[in-house]
Amino acid sequence: MDRTKNEEFEELRPLLFSIAYRILGSVTEAEDAVQETWLRYTASPTPPASTKSFLSAVVTRISIDVLRSARVRREEYVGPWFPEPLLTDPYQDPERAAELADSLSMAALLLLERLSPLERAVFVLRDVFGFGFGEVAAAVGRSEAACRQLAVRARRHMDAGRPRFEARRTEREELAGRFLDAFRDGDVDGLRELLAADVQMVGDGGGKAPQFGSRIIGTENVVRVLDWSVSRFARIGGVMEPHQVNGQPGAIVRDRDGKVLSTWALDILDGRIQTIRAVNNPDKLGHVGVVADAWAAFHEATAPDRPAD
Template sequence: MNDESEPDAEQISRQLFSIAYRMLGSASDAEDLVQEAHERLLRASAAGTVIESKPAFLTTITTRLAIDYLRSARVRRESYVGTWLPEPVLTDPDPSERAAMSDSLSLSFLVLLETLSPVERAVFLLREVFAYPYDEIAEIVDKSEENCRQVLSRARNRISDGRPRFEVSSQERDLLTARFQAAAEDGEVDALVELLAADAVFQGDGGGKARAVAAPVFGGQQVARLLVGFFRRYASLGARMEPTQVNGQPGLLAFDADGHLINVLAFDISEGVIQTVRSIINPDKLAHLGYPLSDIARIDRPDSQA
């Protein structure tokens, strides 16, 4: 590939971040990996290394760095306090922009990828999400094409049943989220139950840094009562909720009375109801969003919860 046919630097960086973020489930770590890949490109060029395609070089380095990172992170993930959820990213609210890759960006999908080994994850993403040809995938992960096909087959089988499917339109999802917010703020448990799947799940991620529900809560009735309690407490503290798009799906940002971010709520909506509510309140996973962070839920405040 010659320079004239290659994408510009901004396009390359966006693609690299898209791969790294889906690999790691961490926006901040993905940014670090992309930066490291660019630095390695500069060092290689300065050393006189002939690089036929900068995008190919950068994709290979980024993917291999992500694989290495995941291997070293396995122990940290296993010792994580409470439920581990990916770092949220706020995405374009434009439905036309959201539709293209939102399913592969959803928190549900990123959580599901945790069931794959690092190499399986790389092969699956490069082929299924980014449509790389097998010969390029083989070079990136340093395996034969046949081996990559086998890896992909295993990965598909492992996650096929759990892969999220968001059939409803973006407008329907946004409307359902607005109804959810209104019912939760008004303390209407019965109205919330109607918006939640019978087997709805609530997950909270505090990571030992902020107070969160220690284990998932199951059942529409139980989740509704939990959420009404949270919203009631937030209202007593002068907090407000702002609709947003989280990883291509509807969500809410919770701000305290000073406009500092408390947590991010993200929703999985399917078959006309909310299937999963995820609350990410670990400050380490919110810092990259660019908002000043609240201390309301800080772990050393005995009156905090999230």
């Protein structure tokens, strides 16, 4: 194996994964796309003029093909579909850290779902990662003029529903910490004051994990569910571990053995939590850690109290 080729690929791996994940919304599929890119790179007989452009083009084409087939599966998905939660974006650019984090959010990735695979790829390459239209055109196999039109359409869709978040990341983190503390302590009033009037709580169980409902809307409805959950959560020794989820404040939900039950991602704006997105589908949590048996935990949490002897 050419040591230089291997080193160049490993240096670009974080970028390639980040491109693939934003196109696919799946950690496992993005990792597979990067691995397939490596195989094609090693099979290439001549070195490319630009390794970055070549590899980015290859991983983009692979991701577009995977996304086209994945869309059929998502149309048949049980309940709301969310991306697989990503705890850490491996691609680091300190000058654009906040922008990259916002493009990684659950809200932004769900907006990207509205785009065609080509529009999505063009938007990710051009607007998120700043590739020139020449590189974008080579990656998606379209003319530069066509890519400019794809970019215009993609931006129009994205701008129409672009998520807004609290400007200061420290304020988001502080409010999320207060929310998780209030949940842990069963502080109903504390929870209520942190939620927006039209707050939504949405869960992705894929038909494979317990759900409170596909979508719960309004402060009192969400507080009622959270309040009910607190005591049940304590029964299974549950832990809410604060963690960034898709670039936003959130938590990993674990059982008493440290196994993963869920991830929560919080959208925060104007000093209030606007949306709580929970990924409960065990098929989407394997890369986070050892996955708990969610149904067993649910049955334990909701079992009738035993009468005293």
